Amino acid sequence: MLGDIETVLESSVRLGHIFLFAALGEYVAERAGTINISLEGMLLAGAYGGALGASETGSPVFGIFAGIIAGFLVAYLQALLSHRLNIDQFVVGIALTVLVIGLTTFLFLEIKMIPGRIHEFEIPLLVEIPLIGKALFAQRWLGYVAFFLPVLIWRMVNHTRWGLEVRSVGEDPAAANVNGIPVLKRRRQSIYVAGLCAGLAGAYLSLAVTGAFSQNMSAGKGVVAIAAVLFGGWTLVGTIFGSFLFGFADALGLSLQIIGLDIIPGPILDSMPYLLALIGLLTIANLSRKPAALASKFDPSGDSS
Amino acid sequence: MKIFLFSEKDRSENNFFKLFDSAYLNDTRKLLFAFLVLFCLAGGLFFSGLLVAAVGGSPTKVLSSLIEGSFQTSGAFGRTLVEAVPLLLVSIGVIVSFRAGHYNIGTEGQVAIGALFSAVIALQVSGPEWFVIVLAILGSFLGGAIWSGIAVGAYLWRRVDVMISTLLLTFIAPNVVLFAVSKDYLLLDTTKSNTRLASQSERVPVEKRLPEFEVFGQELHWGVVVAVVLSLLLTVLLGKSVWGLKVRLLGANFVTAKRFGVTQGKEGATALLLSGGFSGLAGGMIVMGSAFRLQSHIANDFGWDGLLSALVSRLNGYFALLSSIFFAALRTGSSFLAATGVSRTITSVIQGLMVIAALMPAALIVVISRSDFGRKRFGNQKKGEDEC
Amino acid sequence: MESRSSDNVLSLSSITKRFGDIVACNEVDFNVPAGTIVGLLGQNGAGKSTLMNIVIGLYQPDEGSVYVQGTEVKIRSPKHAAELGVSMVHQHFSVIEALSVWESVCLGDKSTYDPDSVKDELFVLAEKYGLEVDPNSRISELTPGQRQRVEILKCLRRDPKVLVLDEPTSVLTDEESAKLFDVVQRVVEDEGRAAVLISHKLDEILYATQHVVIMRDGRVIERIATEDAEAGFLAEAMVGRKVSLRSSGSAFGLTEKEDFKLDVPDIENTKSSSLVLRVENSSCVDDRGRRLEAFNLDAFAGEIVGVTGAEGNGQSLLADVLSSLVPLDAGSISVDGKQISTGVSGAMSEAGIAVIPEDRHHSGCALELTVAENLIVNRAKQLSRWGIIRKETRDRFVNDLIKKYDVKASSVEQIFGNLSGGNQQKCVVARELSASPKILVAVQPTRGLDVGAIEFMIEQIKSAADNGVAVVLISTEIGEVLELSDRLIVMYRGRNQLEMVRKDFEVEAIGAAMAGESR
The missing domain is CATH 1.10.3470 (ABC transporter involved in vitamin B12 uptake, BtuC)
Known part of the structure; x- marks a missing residue:
């Protein structure tokens, strides 16, 4: 039984990381007032890019970079279309996600890949801690980024001028503009951050979790990551908590089926993260704390009179 | 005097249709817009063709098998x-x-x-x-x-x-x-x-x-x-x-x-x-x-x-x-692609590209109205947009 | 004084700025000598805000040049303006509610990010000018007066050569205003800076400035040394027509505190017609912090009731309640003696309350729909059969309205957003009045309109009242209210501060009531 719990925790952390990386990026983007449905596309692009990069160079490190770049490319298109060319950001998000799904599916069949998997790295002593030791300190090495990335994002958003400007843009773009903050530029930059993070999440998915790419392997993980940000009430701690909660739900579903406990039917377990995200949004999430200008448009050429 | 698309600052929550609906343009520019739409859709197909060529397929073959599979063979339509x-x-x-x-x-x-x-x-x-x-x-x-x-x-x-x-x-x-x-x-x-x-x-x-x-x-x-x-x-x-x-x-x-x-x-x-x-x-x-x-x-x-x-x-x-x-x-049509050596999943790429293509006319109009030509032709847009 | 000598810290020469075919600024010359405060006076839409937006780099002029300390410059952005020594204190606060005071103050800086030194600087500045405020508190927790302090501190921290104050007192009490001007005077006189005070309040201009420049319809109409200026003269130059001395004084907030007399109006005597609208003991608070507190208002058929007060004292909330957008927490609203449920979609409109909203883009029209559709949204049912709108009936109705109200539209199918602002406003008026309402609520009806459109609007309001509609005119333009109203109510912090009938209109009392004084 204890071993089972350990297994569940281990895979919770592993799967939670995917949500976490993507959600951290989306957190920054939403603080700037943007919502990116294309996060799903960025994640999938990251997964494909990661697998392709690792397979072509034979080095997972290059794979990770390739994944991050792939995520960034999608983010760049999203930012360009929605926050330079004024196309509705949701529609752009849908379109890009679909394009990425199509493109990766197509290329996956055209180009053969053997990416290999990122190595496991145990931190001595700490790994001996009962219950959580293995989950936290016997990860594939990319997983340890999860210890640093939240701190980095936190520093960026709350302790830099850039972060201050991003927050101001998300709260009151008109006032920010009056203060000389380039509103759309900050929004685009925040989307780039989302792309880099989601690309990392994707690379982690294909290189550390599964070790291979498969068609549409993100399967809504990007959407759950967005839900994690909403669920966390646009706070960093809430976002992290949400990510691991959904990761836990995902892991529980998988583990219970492996263990063979069929009190709860499999299909319901498979729905767990999505169901939990929905229930979370309905109950705990504090939707009133959202950035005041979330999902609003800003037209700098608008005449204020 | 008023410029299409950006004539009034729009404070309503949802100005999606503003950029999405050709009805928003006045009559003289509808033609230009219709042309842009066709141009962009054609562009989407063109890029799909490029992709096919890039993976070593023949765009014309792919196109003809798609048409054959969806319209020409008996009962296909x-x-x-x-x-x-x-x-x-x-x-x-x-x-x-x-x-x-x-x-x-x-x-x-x-x-x-x-x-x-x-x-x-x-x-x-x-x-x-x-x-x-x-x-x-x-x-x-x-x-x-x-x-x-x-x-x-x-x-x-x-x-x-x-x-x-x-x-x-x-x-x-x-x-x-x-x-x-x-x-x-x-x-x-x-x-x-x-x-x-x-x-x-x-x-x-x-x-x-x-x-x-x-x-x-x-x-x-x-x-x-x-x-x-x-x-x-x-x-x-x-x-x-x-x-x-x-x-x-x-x-x-x-x-x-x-x-x-x-x-x-x-x-x-x-x-x-x-x-x-x-x-x-x-x-x-x-x-x-x-x-x-x-x-x-x-x-x-x-x-x-x-x-x-x-x-x-x-x-x-x-x-x-x-x-x-x-x-x-x-x-x-995709079921007829096997003979061309190109995977049938190319159709999902085409779909994605077509959606992007459908969005492009609105974007192109923004580009045009921000260019020097557009500013002269359609009135004064604020300069320095790119800094934003 | 008018020469372009290097004494002028800021100098504008033949500035022209157009928006479409509206000329917002027409060959404007404007000079600000060192060590002085220059008043820039004008009604809404006179072009003063546009001019100042050029000065701080939000707009680029189409023609003309800008000189800062004698050197010609092109001001590219607010950041650039600040580097050149031009800083603005905005009418609508540029501070952001969710941020803290120190964050707001350093927003837009370019230097390295150092919270501690910002806080230290703030502390020093606050000490120096007597503007205490806690650097760590959130803006949303501050009162309007404190927010204004943050704005000033933010401005002074950049060590500006020219301060531009845009309607800085619109949300301040008298006491707070006086304190503000003391600080500005000190800054200008003792430290050799200069300031521009944009205002339409004559008393402020007379109190605080050395020179006055008056703008009207995009042009400079008058420049004069303040000591030679007289309130009546300034008012006339600003409005562009003779105005009665009494209303000219009051129109622009001239308040002399002596001779204060408060009249209790006797409504029953002035009006014998029937009571149409009764707002009784109404209270509510909305999420933006606007509030009504036990507010009362009666409107009789055929009269115009003016509701005025400094901006942000609950007028816009009252309008929203009467547009069925916001529910009341307590109190009631009845039309013809029948109570109307508040906050219920469509209820007010159904009961016969027409509204010309303050911001038509917000609650008056749908830019993406056609002109015809915008004109019939309140009567689509009458024009339809089996739920389908009958095209001929609709077009006849719409064309009649377009003709009657002289709307310039290429066709009834034109997209509403493609109409000019004036024509959009006409459409809104046409729609609202065509429903033969019992009550017309007009909120800031002339704001941002050009002269012709203003006249049209005023005519419509008057003729509505003549036709037996009870008109509620909600406006911060006191001149407008005094000119049109049979009765007026001054709101202060969501309460009835003062109520007066036309024969008793007393400028001083109104001014005092707007500042929250009552005796």
Whole structure:
């Protein structure tokens, strides 16, 4: 039984990381007032890019970079279309996600890949801690980024001028503009951050979790990551908590089926993260704390009179 | 004097249509816009061709096999039309919800639930065949509406974003269907033919399927007629009825709408339920008209493709007729691609590119109006846009 | 003084700025000598805000040049303006509610990010000018006066050569205003800076400035040394026509505190017609912090009731309640003696309350729909059969309205957003009045309109009243209210501060009531 719990925790952390990386990026983007449905596309692009990069160079490190770049490319298109060319950001998000799904599916069949998997790295002593030791300190090495990335994002958003400007843009773009903050530029930059993070999440998915790419392997993980940000009430701690909660739900579903406990039917377990995200949004999430200008448009050429 | 697109600062929440609707342009520029639309769609196809060439295929061969598979071979056009039925129904539903200012993008899930409802009714209700067929089709509408109804409830109760909730529900739906078809006390096919107990339902008996008919040598079923009639009806209602005006007013400016008695709870919810219902109907058509049995992946991307077809039609019900046939042609044509050596999944790339292409005219207009030429020609846009 | 000598810290020469075919600024010359405060006076839409937006780099002039300390410059952005020594204190606060004071103050800086030094600087500045405020508190927790302090501190921290104050007192009490001007005077005189005070309040201009420049319709009409200026003269130059001395004084907030007399109006005597609208003991608070507190208002058929007060004292909330956008927490609203449920979509409109909203884009129209659709949204049912809108009936109705109200539209199918602002406003008026309402609520009806459009609007309001509609005119333009109203109510913090009938209109009392004084 204890071993089972350990297994569940281990895979919770592993799967939670995917949500976490993507959600951290989306957190920054939403603080700037943007919502990116294309996060799903960025994640999938990251997964494909990661697998392709690792397979072509034979080095997972290059794979990770390739994944991050792939995520960034999608983010760049999203930012360009929605926050330079004024196309509705949701529609752009849908379109890009679909394009990425199509493109990766197509290329996956055209180009053969053997990416290999990122190595496991145990931190001595700490790994001996009962219950959580293995989950936290016997990860594939990319997983340890999860210890640093939240701190980095936190520093960026709350302790830099850039972060201050991003927050101001998300709260009151008109006032920010009056203060000389380039509103759309900050929004685009925040989307780039989302792309880099989601690309990392994707690379982690294909290189550390599964070790291979498969068609549409993100399967809504990007959407759950967005839900994690909403669920966390646009706070960093809430976002992290949400990510691991959904990761836990995902892991529980998988583990219970492996263990063979069929009190709860499999299909319901498979729905767990999505169901939990929905229930979370309905109950705990504090939707009133959202950035005041979330999902609003800003037209700098608008005449204020 | 006033410049198209940016003549007035728009403070309404949702200015999606402003950039998406050619009606927003004044008459003299409509032609330019129509040209841009065609140009961009052609551009989308061109890029698809480039991609084919890049992986070593022949673009012309791919194109000709696509056309052959979807229109030219015997009965192909009929198959394409049958495929277009669910796409069209989903598209019309999406158009209604988007026009009401709600992004129902969980159509894939609603299709699956609609299919589930129709399968349950078709397989388990006994009675006169026509009665069961009608009931199953109505049931599929109800199923889709219920699935989107969850999102409506979440929105009205806690203002949970419809886009997020419908998406989440989309990932739950196939599991619900899978559950239904994997339990013998529900829909699991327990007949001898299903020896390996694959997760699927029994086949819908022939007499309970949508009746077929033949025109010009093409096999069609009555769903084609139903779908076209319903789509035209809804498009006309949306454009010309009091209800349609209210729905579009809600989408254009919900504050103004509230002043005149139009609310999210009434018109907004109706639009979303209708949207879900139409997606559900699409699911019913799939089960009753072409698949004849329920499987977990019954929706088979019809929900997504219908959504995309709506976007490519630029949220115009009449154009949706064309774009859904186009998307259907990609589906039927793709089976003929094997001979060209290019994977049939190229069609999903083409779909994505076409959606991007449908967005581009609006973007190009922004580019033009910001260029020196546009500024001179169309009035003074603020300089230094690029710094923003 | 008018020469372009290097004494002028800031100098504008033949500035022209157009928006479409509206000329917002027409060959404007404007000089600010060192060590002085220059008043820039004008009504809404006179072009003063546009001019100042050019000065701080939000707009680029189409023609003309800008000189800072004698050197010609092109001001590219607010950041650039600040580098050149031009800083603005905005009418609508440029501080962001969700941020803290120190964050707001350093927003837009370019230097390295150092919270501690910002806080230290703030502390020093606050000490120096007597503007205490806690650097760590959130802006949303501050009162309007404190927010204004943050704005000033933010401005002074950049060590500006020229301060531009845009309607800085619109949300301040008298006491707070006086304190503000003391600080500005000190800054200008003792430290050799200069300031521009944009205002339409004559008393402020007379109190605080050395020179006055008056703008009207995009042009400079008058420049004069403040000591030679007289209130009546300034008012006339600003409005562009003779105005009665009494209303000219009051129109622009001239308040002399002596001779104060408060009249209790006797409504029953002035009006014998029937009571149409009764707002009784109404209270509510909305999420933006606007509030009504036990507010009362009666409107009789055929009269115009003016509701005025400094901006942000509950007028816009009252308008929203009467547009059925916001529910009341307590109290009631009745039309013809029948109570109307508040906050229920469409209820007010159904009961016969027409509204010309303050911001038509927010609650008056739908830009994406056609002109015809916008004109019929309140009567679509009457024009339809079996739920389908009948095209001929609709077009006849719409064309009649377009003709009657002289709307310039290429066709009834034109997209509403493509109409010019004036024509959009006409459409809104046409729609609202065509429903033969019992009550017309007009909120800031002339704001942002050009002269012709203003006249049209005033005519419509008057003729509505003549036709027996009870008109509620909600406006911060006191001149407008005094000119049109049979009765007026001054709101202060959501309460009835003062009520007066036309024969008793007393400028001083109104001014005092707007500042929250009552005796």
